[in-house]
Amino acid sequence: MIATGKSHALAEFAELAFRHFSLDWQDHTDIDPLIFRPTDIPFDCGNARKALRLIRWNAETDMADVVSKMIEAQLAGKIRHTL
Numbered sequence: 093m094i095a096t097g098k099s100h101a102l103a104e105f106a107e108l109a110f111r112h113f114s115l116d117w118q119d120h121t122d123i124d125p126l127i128f129r130p131t132d133i134p135f136d137c138g139n140a141r142k143a144l145r146l147i148r149w150n151a152e153t154d155m156a157d158v159v160s161k162m163i164e165a166q167l168a169g170k171i172r173h174t175l
Contacts, residue, residue: 095138096151108159 103117110117143149153161165171 097140099137
């Protein structure tokens with residue numbers, strides 16, 4: 093995995109995904125603080141400078157576009173679920 097150097101909260105991801113369907117994510121989800129693990133980190137952000145330096149790669153797609161592409165791929169049947 094290559095980082096982008098930008099950090100996003102899971103709530104932001106959920107908001108974007110639900111907004112795609114004109115829904116408010118908070119109306120359809122519950123956050124239970126009892127299931128949080130003591131080892132969960134509150135913030136994480138990867139550094140993409142090494143990828144830029146070694147392979148001249150830089151992220152061109154932001155998170156909102158990634159969420160949209162994931163949803164469109166799922167709706168188009170391009171993503172298969174396996175157990």
